[in-house]
Amino acid sequence: MTTLDSSKEIQKNNSEVNETHEDFRMFGLITFLIADGMTFAGFFAAYLTYKAVNPLPDGAIYELELPIPTLNTILLLISSATFHKAGKALLKDKNSDSQKWLFFTAFLGIIFLICQLFEYFHLPFGLTDNLFASTFYALTGFHGLHVTLGTLMILIISWQSRINGGRLTSQNMFPLEAVELYWHFVDGIWVVLFIILYLL
Amino acid sequence: MTISIDPQKTNNESLQPKGWLRYFSFSLDHKVIGIQYLVCGFLFYLIGGTLASAIRIELASPMSDFMPRDVYNQVLTLHGTIMIFLWIVPVVNGAFGNYLIPFYVGARDMAFPRLNAVAFWLIPPSGLMLVASYFVEGAAQAGWTAYPPLSITTPQSGQIIWILSVLLLGGSSIFGGINFIATIIKLRRPGLKLMQLPMYCWAMLGTSLLVVLSTPVLAGTLILLSFDIIANTGFFNPVLGGNVVVYQHLFWFYSHPAVYIMVLPAFGLVSEILPVHARKPLFGYTTMVFSIMGIVVLGLVVWAHHMFTSGTPPWMRLFFTIATAFIAVPTGIKFFNWVATLWGGKISINSAMLFSCGFIINFVFGGITGVALAQVPFDIHVHDTYFVVAHFHYIVYGGTVFIIFSSIYHWFPKVTGKMLNEKLGILHFIITFIGFNLCFAPQHWLGLNGMPRRVAEYDPQFQFVNQISSLGALLMAISTIPFLINVFLSVRNGKNAGDNPWNALTPEWLTSSPPPVENWKGEAPLVEEPYGYGKEISQQK
Numbered sequence: 048m049t050t051l052d053s054s055k056e057i058q059k060n061n062s063e064v065n066e067t068h069e070d071f072r073m074f075g076l077i078t079f080l081i082a083d084g085m086t087f088a089g090f091f092a093a094y095l096t097y098k099a100v101n102p103l104p105d106g107a108i109y110e111l112e113l114p115i116p117t118l119n120t121i122l123l124l125i126s127s128a129t130f131h132k133a134g135k136a137l138l139k140d141k142n143s144d145s146q147k148w149l150f151f152t153a154f155l156g157i158i159f160l161i162c163q164l165f166e167y168f169h170l171p172f173g174l175t176d177n178l179f180a181s182t183f184y185a186l187t188g189f190h191g192l193h194v195t196l197g198t199l200m201i202l203i204i205s206w207q208s209r210i211n212g213g214r215l216t217s218q219n220m221f222p223l224e225a226v227e228l229y230w231h232f233v234d235g236i237w238v239v240l241f242i243i244l245y246l247l
Numbered sequence: 248m249t250i251s252i253d254p255q256k257t258n259n260e261s262l263q264p265k266g267w268l269r270y271f272s273f274s275l276d277h278k279v280i281g282i283q284y285l286v287c288g289f290l291f292y293l294i295g296g297t298l299a300s301a302i303r304i305e306l307a308s309p310m311s312d313f314m315p316r317d318v319y320n321q322v323l324t325l326h327g328t329i330m331i332f333l334w335i336v337p338v339v340n341g342a343f344g345n346y347l348i349p350f351y352v353g354a355r356d357m358a359f360p361r362l363n364a365v366a367f368w369l370i371p372p373s374g375l376m377l378v379a380s381y382f383v384e385g386a387a388q389a390g391w392t393a394y395p396p397l398s399i400t401t402p403q404s405g406q407i408i409w410i411l412s413v414l415l416l417g418g419s420s421i422f423g424g425i426n427f428i429a430t431i432i433k434l435r436r437p438g439l440k441l442m443q444l445p446m447y448c449w450a451m452l453g454t455s456l457l458v459v460l461s462t463p464v465l466a467g468t469l470i471l472l473s474f475d476i477i478a479n480t481g482f483f484n485p486v487l488g489g490n491v492v493v494y495q496h497l498f499w500f501y502s503h504p505a506v507y508i509m510v511l512p513a514f515g516l517v518s519e520i521l522p523v524h525a526r527k528p529l530f531g532y533t534t535m536v537f538s539i540m541g542i543v544v545l546g547l548v549v550w551a552h553h554m555f556t557s558g559t560p561p562w563m564r565l566f567f568t569i570a571t572a573f574i575a576v577p578t579g580i581k582f583f584n585w586v587a588t589l590w591g592g593k594i595s596i597n598s599a600m601l602f603s604c605g606f607i608i609n610f611v612f613g614g615i616t617g618v619a620l621a622q623v624p625f626d627i628h629v630h631d632t633y634f635v636v637a638h639f640h641y642i643v644y645g646g647t648v649f650i651i652f653s654s655i656y657h658w659f660p661k662v663t664g665k666m667l668n669e670k671l672g673i674l675h676f677i678i679t680f681i682g683f684n685l686c687f688a689p690q691h692w693l694g695l696n697g698m699p700r701r702v703a704e705y706d707p708q709f710q711f712v713n714q715i716s717s718l719g720a721l722l723m724a725i726s727t728i729p730f731l732i733n734v735f736l737s738v739r740n741g742k743n744a745g746d747n748p749w750n751a752l753t754p755e756w757l758t759s760s761p762p763p764v765e766n767w768k769g770e771a772p773l774v775e776e777p778y779g780y781g782k783e784i785s786q787q788k
Contacts, residue, residue, distance in 0.1 A: 071433040075359055078425045082459045089464035089500070093471065093482070093493050101490050174480060178488045181480040185471060 076225050080232045083193075087236050090189065091243055094182045098247075101178055109179040115166045116245050119159050123234045126155035130201075130227050133208075140217050142210045149205035152230070156198035163191050183244065190240055193233045200226045273368065275360035276764060280367050281346030282662065285655075287367075288338035291374055295329035296724060298322050303686070303720035306713050311703040319703035320388035321405075325381055327391030328409065331509070332416045333374045335647055339512040340458075341367065341423055343654055344451050346662070347519075348427060350755035350762075351445045353436025353771035358429035366422035373415035380408035390701060392498060395483035395491050399475045410473045417462045417469075420508075424458030427451050436771050442536070445753050445777045446529060449536050450515025453543040457504040457511075460547065465501035468494060492557050499550035507546040509643055511539065513650035514581055517603050520650075520657050521585055523751040524600040525592030528778040531584040538577030545574045555623050556630045564623045571621035578614055582607065598672030602653030605680050609645025613638055616691065631701075634694025640687045652679070652730070659734075660748045664760045665741030671733040675726055682722025689716050753777045 103109060133148035172180040204222050208215040215222055269279050270286070301322055305313040314322065345363065349356055357363045380387055385402025387393070387409035398406055431444070431452045471482045472494065481487025483494040522529045529535065551559055551567040559567075585607055594600065616638040620626050629635065652675070659667045689712045694700075698709050705713070747756040754774045758767055 069433060071358055071429050074433055075362075075425050075429045078428055078459055079421075082421050082425070082463045084463075085460055086463040086467040089467040089497055090471075093467075093497060096493050096496070097490060101488060104488060174478060175487075178481055178490075181474070181482055185474065185480075185482075189470075 070221070072221060073224065073228070076228060080229065084232070084236070087189070087239075090182075090186050091239070094186060094243065097178055097182060103177055103179055107177040107179065109172070109177070109183075111170075111183075111245055112166075113245060115162050116241055119162050120237065120241050122155050122159045122162070123237050126152045126159075127231055127234045129155065130230050134220070134223055134227055137208060137215065137220065137223060138217050142208055142213065142216075145215075145223075146205050146208045146210075149201055149208060153198050153201040153205065156194055156201065159194055160191060160198070163187065163194075186240060186244060190233070190236060193236070197226070197230050197233050200229070273364050275356070275364055277345045277349050277357045277360065277363065278662075278762060278766075280363055281342050281344075283367050284337050284342035284345060284370070287370055287374070288334045288342060291329050291333035292338075293727070294378065295326050295334055296727070298326035298329070300720060300724050302326060303717040305703055306705070307717040309705050309707045309710050309713075314703075316703045317388060320390075320701070321381060321386040323701060324387050324390050324409075325377070328377060328387075328413065329374075330643075331391060331505070332413060333370065333377070335509045335643060335651075336416075336420060336505070337370055338651055339509060339516075339647055340420070340427075340451070340454060341370075343447070343512065343516060343658075344423070344427055346658070347447060347755055348430055348451060349434075350758075350766060351448050351753070351777075352431060352434055353439055353754060353773065354430065354434045355765040355767070355771075357426050358434050359426050362422050363426050366419045366426070369415050369419035369422075373412040373419070376408055376415075377412040380405040380412065383408065392502070393469075393472065394498075395472065395475065395489075395494050396485065398472065399484055403476050407473060407476055410469045410476075414466055414469055417466050420458050421462050424455035424462070427455040428459065431455075436773060438773050439775075442533070443775050443777070445515075446518035446532070446535055446539075447512070447515035449539050450511045450518075453539045454508050454511045456543055457508050457546060461501045461504040464497055468497040468501070492554070495554050495557055496551065499553045500547075503550040503553060504546050506642065507542055509647050511542065513606070513647040514539065516650050516654045517585060517606055518588075519753060520599055520603050520653055521588045522778045522780060523657070523749050523753070524597065524603075525589050525594050526780045527588055527592040528776075528780055529584070530587035530590075531580070532778070534580050535584055538580045541577040542574060545570060545577070549574060552621050552626070555626045568621055568623055572618060575614065575618050582611055582614070597656070597669055598667065598676055599653045599656040601673060601676040602649050602656065602679075605676065606646055606649040606653065609641055609649060609683070613641030613645055616641065629694050631699055632694035633690040633698050633700050636700050637687045637690035637694060640690075645683055645687070649679075649683075652676075655734075657749070658755075659737070660744035661755060661760050661762070663738055663741070664744055665737050666744045666748060667737045667741065668733050671729045671736075675729045675733065678722055678726035678729070682719045682726055684719070686716050686719025686723060689713075689719075752779060 129148050129152045133145045133152065136142075136144035136148060167184075174181060174184045204215060204226055207213050207222060269276075270283055272279075274280060274283075301314065302319070305311065305319055311319060345357065383404045386405035387398070388401055389395075389398035389406065393406070393409070431448050435441075435444075471480075474480045475482050475484055475489070479487075481489040483489045483491050485491060518529055518535065549567055549571045551563055552571045555564055555567075589604075616634070620629070620635065620638055656667055656672055659665070693709055693712055693716075696709070698705050744760055746758070746760050748760075749756070752774065754772060754777065755762070757772045757774070
């Protein structure tokens, strides 16, 4: 155990120290994503409770078409794979390949958002029509907000991975890894959302 | 991958403002941020205390003569929200956590210093927003719980500002929680094992897990509530087919753990203070750790005991009664551990020790009424009466606020290098302890006899007891005066404390007082036995 005397010795030893420590930014990000996931869990819990105990009034419209959301699920799953490709390419110092894959991922994200908006405009119900409609828009809207932020971040890191003067290199992978983890998280949430909202 | 810390970059003392100005800067030093949290929280405590005094003045007479009824509702809403979100949670987590945790894990700062500063600087603007919400037309008046339909049918502009403010404070709390988890798990000095950490680290780890798991649910709930107010949706509006009980479930999923977010750090702090002033090792370290983690797990599955009168089905009542009663076990273990720590110790009677003992006495009382409230038949009888108010304040004021004062007396020499005046401190304790018990003990009787809470007027038969309670509140208000005088005098002319006035063994005392920037000159000491008091003496012999 440390006694008071040894601590004074330590204080005498007033040398500048150059320390290193483990990179735990990823750990912090995972903790944040757990918190973010709890927000979605709260929304899902509310939706499922409404479904179980609050019957909709007669004549309420709550039919959902499956083609667009199925296409969207496929788009997001492909985008997860392309993002992974971008990371692999950057690891091999192929910055231009990495940038292409990132642009493609962002493109898929934008297509997803366009499809989502197309679905919104063609649905037979609006935000305040009934409880199902409100929960539907709140859930998909909150997820769409995440996709929007994710797409913006992908565009930013694809700018950073440019060949001359970009800060994203195989030595500095963290921005790409962080956004990739976030993107996989958003995809995972979408899969859960698709099952609960559209299939159940 | 590792990050190297360039001393040229981090030791930029010349770039940081010096003296008191640094407390108004975007400082990344965890010690400065801790003091920012504490002082900011104390200013809001004074505002919330003024509002509490207004409530007690109103309740000194049965009629609503001091303020109109709607103003009374607005005042109690603001009192509850300020005290919880701007005083207790930021101070007991943010202030002491930021100041102490890096010392305890042997680090130079928190894991994410910038995030830390952002988390603090979210608080003053959202606090000002909250206070400002009182002055717009239609101030929030649905209580700190903001239950719909009350919160969506009363005038709404103030309620929306209230929601935005609580969302920002929740964000600040989550950022703080992420930082504490990363610091305690990842930033420990090499060689320091988890089971060698001071107890406050464990308390903060448990608290931060609760913050990260439950606060986002409150955020989601409040977003839905604001949709109900702004966009006219019907999530919680029965007229539009919504369900108010869903709000209550989601709200209490956060707000019951919030009670532990407010009281677990106090458990940790008292476990630091008692061994130092009793000169004995903390009794039952391992059981203490497991009971903290037990409270964290159980704390997440007891929320519906707040809703026994909300049409909960019998199986739910049964489950939540039993789960809540189980929490008494780890809490009882901790209580007996503190008593056993004091038992046979060489106790110094000083302000820090007195406030800690006051905490133990008040807290066991609040704990007993808590177990009583978990029982469905009893809960239905006293639901929404002053019994609940008394129970809650015994936990949060008699428990946490006593420990905040105790900690201020204990760590003031660490922060300033000066001692606080003991005579004024003991006077502060005596007035606070008598005032607190005079204010809240009679409210148990009021509640059992059916006086409803959150109402400006009451049956005249309760007047005498209410006046006793108001007298207690007056004493509590007076008690801050010797404290403030003490702090201002001691900062200027206090007795010099030296580096370690209490001869404590926990790591924060093994550096100079006040500590240098980056905490240690040289390497951080490895403290394997933060509570090795008896052993130290035997080794010296």
